[in-house]
Amino acid sequence: MMTAEENLMDWLRDAHAMEEQAEKMLSATADRLKNYPVLKERILAHLDQTRQQGRQVRECIVRRGGSPSTVKDVAARITATAQGLSGMFVADEVVKAALSSYTFEHMEIASYRILIAAAREVGDEATQRTCEAILVEEEAMAAWLLEQLPAITQQFLQRRKADVTAKH
Ligand code: MG
Ligand code: FE
Numbered sequence: 001m002m003t004a005e006e007n008l009m010d011w012l013r014d015a016h017a018m019e020e021q022a023e024k025m026l027s028a029t030a031d032r033l034k035n036y037p038v039l040k041e042r043i044l045a046h047l048d049q050t051r052q053q054g055r056q057v058r059e060c061i062v063r064r065g066g067s068p069s070t071v072k073d074v075a076a077r078i079t080a081t082a083q084g085l086s087g088m089f090v091a092d093e094v095v096k097a098a099l100s101s102y103t104f105e106h107m108e109i110a111s112y113r114i115l116i117a118a119a120r121e122v123g124d125e126a127t128q129r130t131c132e133a134i135l136v137e138e139e140a141m142a143a144w145l146l147e148q149l150p151a152i153t154q155q156f157l158q159r160r161k162a163d164v165t166a167k168h
Pocket of ligand 1 (some may be wrong): 019022050053108138
């Protein structure tokens with residue numbers, strides 16, 4: 001049976017892989033967005049946060065005596081999930097991107113809530129604090145996206161009606 005410490009390490013590695021995937025998705029989305037500057041700017045800001053989060057989670061892994069080099073298989077698994085969520089190359093790409101981003105942020109929120117509880121259980125206050133700080137950023141991004149979904153949808157539909165490039 002796994003110890004709580006081993007579970008915590010596994011979940012930290014999962015979170016590290018998740019942040020690597022987030023970085024890829026956010027960067028690809030920002031690169032493709034041409035006509036939605038407000039969304040693009042927020043995604044780029046969260047991309048910076050995401051890179052920092054990846055480094056913070058890595059520090060937790062190393063501080064607990066683990067190696068971040070074993071993240072590859074987990075990364076592959078999460079890549080598959082994320083690709084399934086990705087709305088690229090479809091006619092309503094910007095709407096699908098907003099949907100995927102919102103969904104992804106909630107996977108992150110759940111992951112950090114799990115990590116906070118696990119860190120508390122094993123008495124790792126540093127990891128708990130790190131995950132609490134990251135959680136605030138993920139919740140802020142999710143809340144921003146939730147608020148923007150109607151405007152993004154409206155802009156997409158109006159641009160399409162006006163026959164201008166609407167998809168991204
Ligand atoms: Mg994140
Ligand atoms: Fe995030």
